[in-house]
Amino acid sequence: MTALRSRLALALALCMAAMPAHAEDEGVPYWASIDADVANMRVGPGDSYRISWVYRRPHLPVKVLRREGAWRLIEDPAGDKGWMRDLLLSRQRAAIVVGKGAAEMRAEPKSGSHLQWRVEPGVVGLLGECEAGWCQFDADGHKAFAPAERLWGTGEP
Template sequence: MNKSIPIVLAFLLVFAGAGLVRAQRLSVNTDIANIRSGPDTGDAVIWQVEKYHPLTLVKKQGSWCLFEDFEGDRGWIHNSLLADINTVIVMNDKCNVRSGPGTDNDIRFTVDKGVPFKVLEEKGDWLHVIHADGDQGWIHRSLVW
């Protein structure tokens, strides 16, 4: 048997598996964070996000992170403003936040698209979430990213 075949197979498996690695998801861990056009405080602020806003890391450059958000928008954020927190963001124009995990529970409040929450607990397809202002309730997983 050719001795190079196992080496080539191992090489192919490593690189084929690399595409299967899940992108790292981080969350904003400060009240308001500036999103910049480049990896420097001298670069323009292109928008701001609030606490618990989830982001998918695209690449790191020094102490800066290029990310993509739930709408596919990209920007740069300093890594000191991020944490590994389980968070979600509302994808629908309107979303009911309920008193318990199920549509038979009362609606506590309704939120708009783009409102982020920290996940406290999961029960099936329902998420017990809390907003940075302290409001909490349950949201169906299909309504968030």
């Protein structure tokens, strides 16, 4: 009877040990944005790991690829990957202008709409709804519509 209890306890412990890894990665990947003035990306999921990047771009969009406790494996717009504390991230959607030349920001979500202004690649802003290839984009309070292909942080992560 003791051997049976030991086997059952071992089987239960193994099942429980396997569950958090699966549960941790539920809901990933997803979009997030940096929610701090200064955020460190590390080479591993812990404060003892070396810092690989220091971000000073609030609202910079990132893709969360994996979770491990309070740490998130992220990918930035340049494709660099590393670990960041969950407290430095927000689920608020953001985007960064990409591509060559200035992106045209329109009053309505269509190419023939009134041109509001042009935005250079690298500008970060908050992302609103996206539909039919256009996204609402708020760059420091200046709101308009941008072509989705000119923004990194749109679509499925």
